[in-house]
Amino acid sequence: xxxxSDCKVQVLDNSSACPLCGNGLAISADDTARAAAYPPxxxxxxxxxxxxxxxxxxxxxxxxxxxxxxxxxxxxxxxSLIVLVSLIYAWAAxxxxxxxxxxxxxxxxxxxxxxxxxxxxLDFLLGWQxxxxxxxxxxxxxxxxxxxxxxxxxxxxxxxxYVMYQVLLGFFGFIPLVLYFLGISQNEIFALITxxxxxxxxxxxxxxxxxxxxxxxKRRLRF
Amino acid sequence: MEKKQKETNWHKLDxxxxxxxxxxxxxxxxxxxxxxxxxxxxxxxxxxxxxDTVLPHFKAFCVRLRHGLFWSYxxxxxxxxxxxxEQEAPCRQIDPLITNRxxxxxxxYENRIHVEIFHALTDGIGGMRFLKALAYAYIKLANPxxxxxxxxxxxxxxxxxxxxxDAYVKNYVSKKRxxxxxxxxxxxxxxxxxPDSIGVLTAAMPISxxxxxxxxxxxxxxxxxxxxxxxxxxKEYMGASGAKKPVNMFIPVDLRRxxxxxxxxxxxxxxxxxxxxxxxxYTFEDVLQEVKEKFAKQINKDYFEQKLSYTVRxxxxxxxxxxxxxxxxxxxxxxxxxxxxxxTMPFSNLGAQDPLxxxxxxxxGYRFLIYACEHDAIKCGAISxxxxxxxxxxxxxEGFKLxxxxxxxxxxxxxxxxxxxxGDDDEIL
Numbered sequence: 001x002x003x004x005s006d007c008k009v010q011v012l013d014n015s016s017a018c019p020l021c022g023n024g025l026a027i028s029a030d031d032t033a034r035a036a037a038y039p040p041x042x043x044x045x046x047x048x049x050x051x052x053x054x055x056x057x058x059x060x061x062x063x064x065x066x067x068x069x070x071x072x073x074x075x076x077x078x079x080s081l082i083v084l085v086s087l088i089y090a091w092a093a094x095x096x097x098x099x100x101x102x103x104x105x106x107x108x109x110x111x112x113x114x115x116x117x118x119x120x121x122l123d124f125l126l127g128w129q130x131x132x133x134x135x136x137x138x139x140x141x142x143x144x145x146x147x148x149x150x151x152x153x154x155x156x157x158x159x160x161x162y163v164m165y166q167v168l169l170g171f172f173g174f175i176p177l178v179l180y181f182l183g184i185s186q187n188e189i190f191a192l193i194t195x196x197x198x199x200x201x202x203x204x205x206x207x208x209x210x211x212x213x214x215x216x217x218k219r220r221l222r223f
Numbered sequence: 224m225e226k227k228q229k230e231t232n233w234h235k236l237d238x239x240x241x242x243x244x245x246x247x248x249x250x251x252x253x254x255x256x257x258x259x260x261x262x263x264x265x266x267x268x269x270x271x272x273x274x275d276t277v278l279p280h281f282k283a284f285c286v287r288l289r290h291g292l293f294w295s296y297x298x299x300x301x302x303x304x305x306x307x308x309e310q311e312a313p314c315r316q317i318d319p320l321i322t323n324r325x326x327x328x329x330x331x332y333e334n335r336i337h338v339e340i341f342h343a344l345t346d347g348i349g350g351m352r353f354l355k356a357l358a359y360a361y362i363k364l365a366n367p368x369x370x371x372x373x374x375x376x377x378x379x380x381x382x383x384x385x386x387x388x389d390a391y392v393k394n395y396v397s398k399k400r401x402x403x404x405x406x407x408x409x410x411x412x413x414x415x416x417x418p419d420s421i422g423v424l425t426a427a428m429p430i431s432x433x434x435x436x437x438x439x440x441x442x443x444x445x446x447x448x449x450x451x452x453x454x455x456x457x458k459e460y461m462g463a464s465g466a467k468k469p470v471n472m473f474i475p476v477d478l479r480r481x482x483x484x485x486x487x488x489x490x491x492x493x494x495x496x497x498x499x500x501x502x503x504x505y506t507f508e509d510v511l512q513e514v515k516e517k518f519a520k521q522i523n524k525d526y527f528e529q530k531l532s533y534t535v536r537x538x539x540x541x542x543x544x545x546x547x548x549x550x551x552x553x554x555x556x557x558x559x560x561x562x563x564x565x566x567t568m569p570f571s572n573l574g575a576q577d578p579l580x581x582x583x584x585x586x587x588g589y590r591f592l593i594y595a596c597e598h599d600a601i602k603c604g605a606i607s608x609x610x611x612x613x614x615x616x617x618x619x620x621e622g623f624k625l626x627x628x629x630x631x632x633x634x635x636x637x638x639x640x641x642x643x644x645x646g647d648d649d650e651i652l
Contacts (some may be wrong), residue, residue, distance in 0.1 A: 007627065008634040012427075012643040019424060019644035020627040035264070035333040037425075038645040043310040045420060102321040212230075219233050223292035223544045 089118040105162035112144035134187035138176040138194040159215040173198025229529035231299040238391035238489040243343035252316040258590040265331040273360035280381040283487040287324035314594035319335040356380030371530040403563025408471035413620035422618040423645040450511040465500035472496040473566035494521040572605040595619040
């Protein structure tokens with residue numbers, strides 16, 4: 001037995017000193033080694049996240065340097081903002097995409113939303129020629145809807161996992177048409193094609209969805 | 224033939240569980256650990272087998288967290304939960320991507336089995352049921368000769384394990400509006416530990432000795448210990464003139480007995496025993512007297528009905544329900560940050576958790592550790608079994624000032640105390 005005469009306690013673990021006061025312990029002759037109560041500290045995994053830290057360091061430094069240069073030597077176009085927007089996009093979209101596990105449809109959904117945000121911002125910074133809303137965003141939505149549908153077809157047993165993102169992208173597919181009617185975009189053809197994709201995916205969900213899909217909606221939309 | 228997805232069930236998060244996924248982080252993990260100490264070294268294969276047997280019966284545990292448009296919910300988890308060898312500090316955050324989406328982990332080390340549970344799943348009482356059932360199943364697998372055929376074929380400790388009703392909503396009675404805002408509490412200060420470190424100190428003592436000490440002071444064990452901790456904070460962490468802010472002891476209370484309801488989800492509330500040490504010198508007797516009065520005032524059904532009414536009403540009101548989940552979580556987070564200053568030290572007592580008699584010879588004790596963070600730098604979980612009570616202090620501060628005070632106080636009052644630490648301090652001593 002180990003005993004601390006200052007605290008007047010028996011010490012059950014394998015410490016060499018009293019955990020309470022740090023004084024030495026009196027060890028009686030019948031003291032036998034006990035099973036350790038906790039693993040030694042040296043067994044713990046150290047996670048420093050070096051790569052992440054380097055990336056953060058580079059992003060902030062590059063962004064700040066660009067801003068400063070742009071500020072000291074002004075040009076008609078704020079090119080440094082393009083760098084900033086791209087960095088924000090990279091941090092919003094890439095880690096989620098690379099993350100182990102996670103929902104494929106969710107990853108596709110995030111990519112579509114973030115890339116659309118990126119192209120609209122770039123278009124805006126480059127003088128708003130509307131190439132983003134006319135062409136790129138509709139194409140991104142069509143690709144996104146097709147990709148999610150492909151995932152669903154390849155892994156039909158897990159459809160319920162993906163269906164929310166599929167339907168959400170379906171609703172987003174109407175955005176180009178809305179933008180067209182609001183006069184924000186001018187490309188009628190692309191808006192109509194995207195709307196076609198959107199309608200197809202929503203109708204397919206409604207028609208082919210079984211009880212599990214219905215249950216999924218019940219769970220997700222409970223309020 | 225097309226593979227069919229297995230049918231999954233779901234249940235909603237109980238009234239208090241909603242807050243935990245929102246506020247949990249690496250530093251504030253909201254994870255607690257329940258351990259059982261057996262006589263022999265743990266065999267991982269048998270433990271895995273025991274987990275596989277027991278888990279499907281515990282609906283509250285066999286889940287993954289998913290998010291809807293308005294609320295999060297738990298859905299049956301069809302993956303396998305794996306046991307792991309313990310190598311990290313206790314009560315780390317649970318990352319569902321690593322645990323196959325489960326919100327608990329089963330660890331083993333030498334002769335101990337630990338279950339670390341995210342508080343959204345259930346409270347300590349619900350967690351103890353799971354740990355006991357797991358331990359029973361393991362003991363039977365490891366010692367088949369000590370049990371009859373009938374005992375071996377039975378699964379022990381799973382009574383009521385499938386009950387996942389929200390007891391908060393069930394016991395809701397509409398009461399007059401009353402808020403439970405606590406004043407800013409005194410905070411214990413000191414040097415913080417490294418983020419991956421936590422100080423654990425367990426003090427074990429015979430419950431009979433403690434009981435007679437409490438009896439001579441006309442107090443219950445909870446009252447006596449609460450007063451002792453508050454007094455310890457006053458003596459160890461305050462200047463001679465005390466402090467203006469009260470020492471608020473945050474005491475979780477199990478509501479199952481009070482409301483005569485059984486559930487495997489969370490069903491607890493809390494009382495706050497606040498004592499202001501200012502202007503004069505306080506003796507332990509003063510503190511104990513005040514603690515007893517505050518316990519008597521707060522531990523009654525009416526008080527908890529009022530609390531339940533307050534929290535359940537805020538969940539079921541139309542406005543809360545129609546707000547989309549991300550916004551709801553944002554608001555909840557802000558409210559939490561603004562109200563999370565009312566506690567100095569949480570002290571949770573799980574009470575006597577004696578195992579079934581046929582398993583008692585194989586179990587030598589339990590431990591109950593609660594995560595500690597910067598906000599609540601010292602916490603204490605108490606649990607007793609086979610006539611011995613353990614106080615498990617966890618601390619985010621360097622050193623064990625409060626546990627030392629408490630232990631020395633108890634030994635001076637002729638209680639035989641044995642201690643055990645996790646050795647995180649060895650390097651600085």
